[in-house]
Amino acid sequence: MDEKYIDALKALSEPNRLRLFWLLLHVDKRMAVAEAMDVIGDTQYNISRNLKMLYRAGLLEHHKKGKWVYYSLKAQCAPHCKALVDSVRHLPKEDFQQVMEHCILRLSLRENGECVLGADSAQWHEKIR
Amino acid sequence: MDEKYIDALKALSEPNRLRLFWLLLHVDKRMAVAEAMDVIGDTQYNISRNLKMLYRAGLLEHHKKGKWVYYSLKAQCAPHCKALVDSVRHLPKEDFQQVMEHCILRLSLRENGECVLGADSAQWHEKIR
DNA sequence: AGCACGTATGCGCAAATGTGCAACTGTGCT
DNA sequence: AGCACAGTTGCACATTTGCGCATACGTGCT
Numbered sequence A, B: 001m002d003e004k005y006i007d008a009l010k011a012l013s014e015p016n017r018l019r020l021f022w023l024l025l026h027v028d029k030r031m032a033v034a035e036a037m038d039v040i041g042d043t044q045y046n047i048s049r050n051l052k053m054l055y056r057a058g059l060l061e062h063h064k065k066g067k068w069v070y071y072s073l074k075a076q077c078a079p080h081c082k083a084l085v086d087s088v089r090h091l092p093k094e095d096f097q098q099v100m101e102h103c104i105l106r107l108s109l110r111e112n113g114e115c116v117l118g119a120d121s122a123q124w125h126e127k128i129r
Numbered sequence C: 001a002g003c004a005c006g007t008a009t010g011c012g013c014a015a016a017t018g019t020g021c022a023a024c025t026g027t028g029c030t
Numbered sequence D: 001a002g003c004a005c006a007g008t009t010g011c012a013c014a015t016t017t018g019c020g021c022a023t024a025c026g027t028g029c030t
Helices: A003-012 A015-027 A033-041 A044-056 A079-089 A093-107 A122-128 B003-012 B015-027 B033-041 B044-056 B079-089 B093-107 B122-128
Strands: A060-065 A068-073 B060-065 B068-073
Touching: A003 A015, A003 A044, A003 A079, A003 B003, A003 B015, A015 A033, A015 A044, A015 A068, A015 A079, A015 A093, A015 B003, A033 A044, A033 A068, A033 A093, A044 A060, A044 A068, A079 B079, A093 A122, B003 B015, B003 B044, B003 B079, B015 B033, B015 B044, B015 B068, B015 B079, B015 B093, B033 B044, B033 B068, B033 B093, B044 B060, B044 B068, B093 B122
Parallel strands: none
Antiparallel strands: A060 A068, B060 B068
16 A cells, blocks of 8 residues: 555645645745744644655655755655645635735745745734734 | 545545545445455454445445445545545555455355345355465 | 754643444344 | 344544644854
8 A cells, every 4th residue: 555645645634734735735836934834823843843744745845945944845746646636736715715815925025036034023914914 | 624625535544444445436336334344354343434434524425225234435526525536546456456356256245236145254255265 | 153043853741543342223034 | 023133333442643842953144
């Protein structure tokens, strides 16, 4: 039995992680942990751990740039994994409206396409007021 | 967030249940609990409970005929649920070879397309000898 | 070198989950 | 009516999983 596939199912079956993965999937961009924290509104340990679980399930990639760690979607090769990712892609957008709005606001704080602000910054609170 | 979808992910993320669902998916027939017991080789309570979880996740239907309860695939309407079922459908067949063989043997014990033998019968042990 | 900050991780606890058992429901047969 | 059998369900227990916390690691800056 495909271990990675089981891990992916488990990873996605948790609402917080599903939201997180949906975000990475629809934003189609790399995203730093601090940005994800602001967008999702969860604590640092949880975001970090959940991203790692998604990574270990073979769903995400990550690379370090300076002090920021960017996570991004991993291209799937096996057809069953592709279909699984597709199932998330087809989830109704309405369920993720706030996530999407927060995401756009948060990405607008980047400079030259790079994250420059940590989580919970004053500028962020300004935005979401 | 789509509760049913989360439930489906959870339901499928357990190897025993995934095997069970794969079976129903590929056999494309209704199957009695007793038959599933022989095919999967699990106890009665586990099969019963796991089938029920798959049912409550919106993945299966069931109907009673005499003393037998037949479970079968439920047609999916939402596109994300369809894609999820598809992902299971595309799992490599090699991982389920024994399940498939047992299934064919067990179905050959039917009479007029109906289950007539309980689990763990002498005839079944004859077959899988 | 020292400090601030972004990120990762081991520990402990509470909640959820899987499993075995035993009791219960419902159906068919005599 | 009584019995045998298919299937379901509540209970107890072991394992797993999510979360908060504290701490450690690594990088950029002064």
